[in-house]
Amino acid sequence: AAGVIQSPRHLIKEKRETATLKCYPIPRHDTVYWYQQGPGQDPQFLISFYEKMQSDKGSIPDRFSAQQFSDYHSELNMSSLELGDSALYFCASSLAGGSYEQYFGPGTRLTVT
Amino acid sequence: EDQVTQSPEALRLQEGESSSLNCSYTVSGLRGLFWYRQDPGKGPEFLFTLYSAGEEKEKERLKATLTKKESFLHITAPKPEDSATYLCAVVNYGGSQGNLIFGKGTKLSVKP
Numbered sequence: 001a002a003g004v005i006q007s008p009r010h011l012i013k014e015k016r017e018t019a020t021l022k023c024y025p026i027p028r029h030d031t032v033y034w035y036q037q038g039p040g041q042d043p044q045f046l047i048s049f050y051e052k053m054q055s056d057k058g059s060i061p062d063r064f065s066a067q068q069f070s071d072y073h074s075e076l077n078m079s080s081l082e083l084g085d086s087a088l089y090f091c092a093s094s095l096a097g098g099s100y101e102q103y104f105g106p107g108t109r110l111t112v113t
Numbered sequence: 114e115d116q117v118t119q120s121p122e123a124l125r126l127q128e129g130e131s132s133s134l135n136c137s138y139t140v141s142g143l144r145g146l147f148w149y150r151q152d153p154g155k156g157p158e159f160l161f162t163l164y165s166a167g168e169e170k171e172k173e174r175l176k177a178t179l180t181k182k183e184s185f186l187h188i189t190a191p192k193p194e195d196s197a198t199y200l201c202a203v204v205n206y207g208g209s210q211g212n213l214i215f216g217k218g219t220k221l222s223v224k225p
Contacts, residue, residue, distance in 0.1 A: 042215040100211040104156035
């Protein structure tokens with residue numbers, strides 16, 4: 001079965017640079033979530049989109065923005081990167097109006113040097 | 114404030130030694146409780162969803178149960194390949210589209 005696809009899988013950036021992470025949800029899933037997981041931490045919710053509209057916002061820094069496109073893929077844009085932004089970034093997708101079950105992608109490991 | 118607490122933080126078992134992981138939760142209104150398995154450096158893998166007290170779900174050596182205050186993940190006769198971090202998460206009625214609130218996880222090690 002098709003799963004959530006994330007790219008790139010690994011990304012190395014320097015402080016103050018920008019980064020763009022991409023997420024392709026499971027086909028027919030209309031809701032996308034972004035989570036950040038620091039070393040040894042549990043995933044923290046950043047932001048979600050339903051039918052291309054922002055639906056929920058969590059602990060996302062103002063330096064980050066995201067959007068969902070007409071084909072339902074989503075991009076997380078991160079600017080003025082800081083050392084503390086180094087983490088695993090996961091995208092998850094679900095089908096709205098259903099079970100709230102979220103299926104996660106393999107993640108993007110971002111390292112800021 | 115909505116909160117999810119998992120115990121123990123780490124659990125070491127011998128192969129075949131059954132045990133249980135605990136997830137206690139405090140939420141304004143529970144839409145669903147979820148169990149995930151996560152291997153190092155990988156995305157959480159969905160295991161179970163539980164919606165109401167008394168509900169049980171099973172998959173191979175795993176069985177999840179739910180009460181009004183907590184959930185248990187029972188592992189029967191575990192194998193080394195069951196070693197992973199098990200995450201519990203809830204969705205409450207506060208979030209409009211169901212963002213997950215995670216516990217810190219239980220790191221399970223099963224020795225042969």
